[in-house]
Amino acid sequence: MADVNRGNRPLSPFMIGPYYKPQMTSISSIMVRITGIAVLGLAVIIVAWLMLASISEQAFQALNWIVQSWLGDLVLLGGVWALTYHLLGRLRHVIWDFGYCWDVKTSELMGKGMFGLASVVTVAVAAAFLIF
Amino acid sequence: MERYLTDRKRATGMGSSHGGTKHHWQMLVSSMALVITAPIFMVTFALGFQGSYEEVVAYFSHPVVAVIMALSLIVIVRHVMNEAVEAAEDYVHGIKGQLTIVGITWASHILIAIGLFAIARMAL
Numbered sequence: 631m632a633d634v635n636r637g638n639r640p641l642s643p644f645m646i647g648p649y650y651k652p653q654m655t656s657i658s659s660i661m662v663r664i665t666g667i668a669v670l671g672l673a674v675i676i677v678a679w680l681m682l683a684s685i686s687e688q689a690f691q692a693l694n695w696i697v698q699s700w701l702g703d704l705v706l707l708g709g710v711w712a713l714t715y716h717l718l719g720r721l722r723h724v725i726w727d728f729g730y731c732w733d734v735k736t737s738e739l740m741g742k743g744m745f746g747l748a749s750v751v752t753v754a755v756a757a758a759f760l761i762f
Numbered sequence: 763m764e765r766y767l768t769d770r771k772r773a774t775g776m777g778s779s780h781g782g783t784k785h786h787w788q789m790l791v792s793s794m795a796l797v798i799t800a801p802i803f804m805v806t807f808a809l810g811f812q813g814s815y816e817e818v819v820a821y822f823s824h825p826v827v828a829v830i831m832a833l834s835l836i837v838i839v840r841h842v843m844n845e846a847v848e849a850a851e852d853y854v855h856g857i858k859g860q861l862t863i864v865g866i867t868w869a870s871h872i873l874i875a876i877g878l879f880a881i882a883r884m885a886l
Contacts, residue, residue, distance in 0.1 A: 663845060663848070663849055666841075666842045666845030666846070667842065667845060667846050667849060669838065669842045670839070670842040670843065670845070670846055670870070673835070673838065673839050673842065673873060673877075674873060676807070676877075677835070677873050677876055677877040677880070679811075680822065680831075680877055680880040680881060680884075681876055681877070681879075681880040683815070683818055683819055683822065683880070683884060684819075684879075684880040684881075684883040684884045687815040690815050690818070691815070694815075694818075697811070698811075698812060706811075710804060713800050713804060713838075714800075714804075716796075716800075716842075717793075717796050717797050717800045717801070720789075720793035720796055720797065720841075721793065721797050723789070723790070723793055724790060724793050724794055724797070727790055755804075755808065759808075
């Protein structure tokens with residue numbers, strides 16, 4: 631076993647696609663990580679916006695014109711989707727860690743629920759802003 | 763001279779994470795906090811981010827809003843910081859990986875500090 635090439639093998643996260651069929655369980659899990667890192671990016675925007683608001687009106691407007699534009703709306707709605715999806719995905723981890731819902735069928739159902747519920751919440755928030 | 767090591771001492775640090783299950787437990791705790799904090803944060807932010815400069819400052823300087831924003835900032839940023847650290851542990855290795863983790867941790871805490879200062883400055 632000492633001669634086995636340990637350097638050039640594809641590692642598991644890079645197996646999906648060419649070697650491994652994308653499945654609800656793997657994709658819904660990867661999306662938890664991606665949305666988590668996306669939320670960190672969103673936090674940078676929100677903190678910058680708060681910091682500028684605390685300085686002066688002029689400083690505030692330097693970023694606010696884009697935050698309160700249609701592009702800002704899209705980014706923030708993306709943030710609603712990412713944060714909602716992430717919290718549901720992390721809730722799934724909590725459920726798993728307490729020893730429930732380990733079977734594939736339920737795990738896949740929860741994955742679909744994460745995509746579905748995050749989308750429903752995002753559409754509901756967008757609708758609420760259009761109405762009010 | 764003989765050394766007397768307990769089984770526990772012999773096992774400590776030998777796992778792949780070198781830190782036992784501490785990180786996993788932290789993620790479990792912050793996940794539960796996130797499930798409660800994130801919806802409250804989204805509603806609070808959505809209700810007040812639009813409007814003029816005066817309206818925004820008036821809204822975010824309200825004590826309840828300021829406390830919710832401060833708590834959310836700590837809970838959410840610390841959680842996604844650990845999420846990013848986990849990703850770095852998986853994909854970036856060696857000294858590059860160590861420095862990436864240090865960078866993520868620094869940047870996240872600077873973000874929290876600036877955010878808390880801004881909230882306090884508006885509220886006080």
